[in-house]
Amino acid sequence: MGFISSNQIRKGVKLLIDGAAYDVVDVDHVKPGKGSAFARAKVRNLRTGQVLEKTVKAGDKVETAETQEAKMQFLYREEDIFHFMDQQTYEQLAIPKDVLGDSVQYLTENLEVSVLLHGTEPLGVDLPNFVTLTILETEPGFKGDTVSGGKPATCNTGAVVSVPFHLNAGDRIVVDTRTGTYRERGS
DSSP, rough: OOOOEEOOOTOEEEHHHHEEEEEEEEEEEOOOSSSOOEEEEEEETTTTEEEEEEEEEEEEOOEEEOOOEEEEEEEEETTTTTEEHHHTTTTTTEEEHHHHEEEGGGGTTTEEEEEEETTTTEEEEEOEEEEEEEEEOOOOOOOOSSSSSEEEEEESOEEEEEEETTTOOEEEEEEEEETEEEEEEEE
């Protein structure tokens, strides 16, 4: 565990507050005309997503959270538990659905992700920007209907994506995991 002073707090730094790992989302270094300087940081709990404000006086030290990222491959889902395998050690890790959040909509077998760990505790996953999914169910498109913009399609992972009318069940599509939108037809 390392310590940093208040003037080293920057966006993206991981802090340990009351035993929980937090990510600095935003920070203001304030130097009032009267009194001592301080840093006002907006921090997000890496486990729960809760955002709070933390004020640190000038010269005070704060503890940094030791986090590391591991390249892992998604293996399979067992109800609300998702199983991953470390690409280096081949050890398996089970992560509950509530830790993964909305990421579960884009997890396909053998997908490589980056898992954020605090010690041995998983805090979440970073998905690739684009994933290829298969459409399981969608309404048939009407030829010439270009005004509506798109139709909803349910994919093999459970994600619902708005797709162009010419796509049908069984088609593969590329989806942007950051926005949840259709990008192009997949191969």
